[in-house]
Amino acid sequence: MKEILTGIADLIFPPRCITCGELLEQHGPLPFCPPCMAGIHFIGSPLCPRCGTPFPAAEGEDHLCGECLITERPYAVARSVGRYEETLLTAIHRFKYRGKTGIGDLLSRIMADFADNIWDMKAFERILPVPLHRRRLRERGFNQAVILARGLSKRFNIPPWTGNSGRQTFKAHLP
Numbered sequence: 321m322k323e324i325l326t327g328i329a330d331l332i333f334p335p336r337c338i339t340c341g342e343l344l345e346q347h348g349p350l351p352f353c354p355p356c357m358a359g360i361h362f363i364g365s366p367l368c369p370r371c372g373t374p375f376p377a378a379e380g381e382d383h384l385c386g387e388c389l390i391t392e393r394p395y396a397v398a399r400s401v402g403r404y405e406e407t408l409l410t411a412i413h414r415f416k417y418r419g420k421t422g423i424g425d426l427l428s429r430i431m432a433d434f435a436d437n438i439w440d441m442k443a444f445e446r447i448l449p450v451p452l453h454r455r456r457l458r459e460r461g462f463n464q465a466v467i468l469a470r471g472l473s474k475r476f477n478i479p480p481w482t483g484n485s486g487r488q489t490f491k492a493h494l495p
């Protein structure tokens with residue numbers, strides 16, 4: 321039944337690549353055409369295990385980067401899913417500046433898959449979206465980090481951090 325419904329939906333809204341709009345020949349795991357998919361550069365080892373900065377060498381062990389060796393970071397671990405260029409840059413811009421929140425849900429899914437691969441997500445107690453300044457929130461109408469965090473929260477069943485005042489709720493920052 322689900323397949324029939326998907327088939328009907330495809331006839332009405334043929335699946336298109338989320339970044340370039342190209343018609344998608346087949347359903348892959350992510351809604352990108354092959355060239356756009358190739359334009360996603362995921363970050364992997366060798367990288368700095370503290371700040372997550374990748375090293376240019378394609379091979380080698382993870383090790384602290386020069387900056388992390390001499391600077392104390394205010395966090396335990398930071399990771400980026402991919403390089404902010406090509407397909408991810410286009411997708412993030414559409415999400416952040418054009419309010420395409422559907423792209424945010426997709427980015428959240430990509431983040432969740434990535435996080436699930438490198439961490440034991442059951443170990444986390446809260447998901448905290450980076451707060452957005454009130455003025456920015458008014459201008460943009462939504463906090464992009466909340467949309468990303470909402471997806472992670474749902475996927476891993478980890479409650480969101482609601483802040484000491486209780487005002488930083490997910491709902492307040494959604495479009």
Ligand SMILES: [Zn+2]
Binds near residue numbers: 337339342355356
């Ligand atoms: Zn494309």
Ligand SMILES: [Zn+2]
Binds near residue numbers: 385
């Ligand atoms: Zn580092």
